[in-house]
Amino acid sequence: MATPSMEDYLERIYKLIDEKGYARVSDIAEGLEVHPSSVTKMIQKLDKDHYLIYEKYRGLMLTPKGKKMGKRLVDRHLLLENFLTVIGVQEDNIYKDVEGIEHHLSWDSITCIETLLEYFRRDPNRMEDLANIRKEIDADS
């Protein structure tokens, strides 16, 4: 089972490969705001757990296991960002909150949140009703 930190790295690596075709230590470090040395250490761990194949100074390649996991992690992250957006959380809080909670939700919860998003997507009036309640509560205080 992957730790939260491992998930963050895998997610970032998957995204980098998806967008640029490769994932370098320095890019991973920048994205996660950690030092390159921390990246090297984690990459070695992910290699040992067969999420990727690593050749030092040469780069890395996701294994099928790593790709599959990476995609799930990226999708989950996006879903949660959408969720917080829909319920009205301020833009500047969303990324940090999602970074934190994404590692702690069962797939059951993820599915239910997906359904909740579908609920609001089907009828825009619903989001409006929600926004009105928010306004009303704001006014009270």
Next chain:
Amino acid sequence: MATPSMEDYLERIYKLIDEKGYARVSDIAEGLEVHPSSVTKMIQKLDKDHYLIYEKYRGLMLTPKGKKMGKRLVDRHLLLENFLTVIGVQEDNIYKDVEGIEHHLSWDSITCIETLLEYFRRDPNRMEDLANIRKEIDADS
């Protein structure tokens, strides 16, 4: 700022004092499924940070700071349990998920989730509509 672990301990301590009038090391340990020695260590840390006053072998007392924080933590936990329940997460997943995510949500997000609950509380049909979408999606797969 309190770490996730510190929050778990504070929450548990607040609840024990609220329910039984006192919080003993062994009760805290049982609630958090941790060894008593770990509890002692954390209590000493919480004392150093002035969340409580600790006298060894004698017990502990929450400071005003600790009480205020404890209450907020307990309320937050309950709110999140309600949220997961309302969106249809299985009973047996709820506690573990909440234990994880509670430490990673901004108060902005907490407020928005509160509002979302109010939205469903105001009109029970809304929860029913959501449940129907869930059924429909289930049937598809």
Next chain:
DNA sequence: TGCTAGGTGTAGCCATTGCTTTATTTCCCC
């Protein structure tokens, strides 16, 4: 072709938070 700067890797440190083991204190029953 060889040098060098920037990217990468390693070693060793620290904080956090758990555990086990061992020592001490307290409390309750006799």
Next chain:
DNA sequence: GGGGAAATAAAGCAATGGCTACACCTAGCA
């Protein structure tokens, strides 16, 4: 009041995941 069980405390160890300092590789330019 004394003895023993239960509770509590302290010390030492381990895993995780950061960091710094320093060493090492390599691409690309002179």
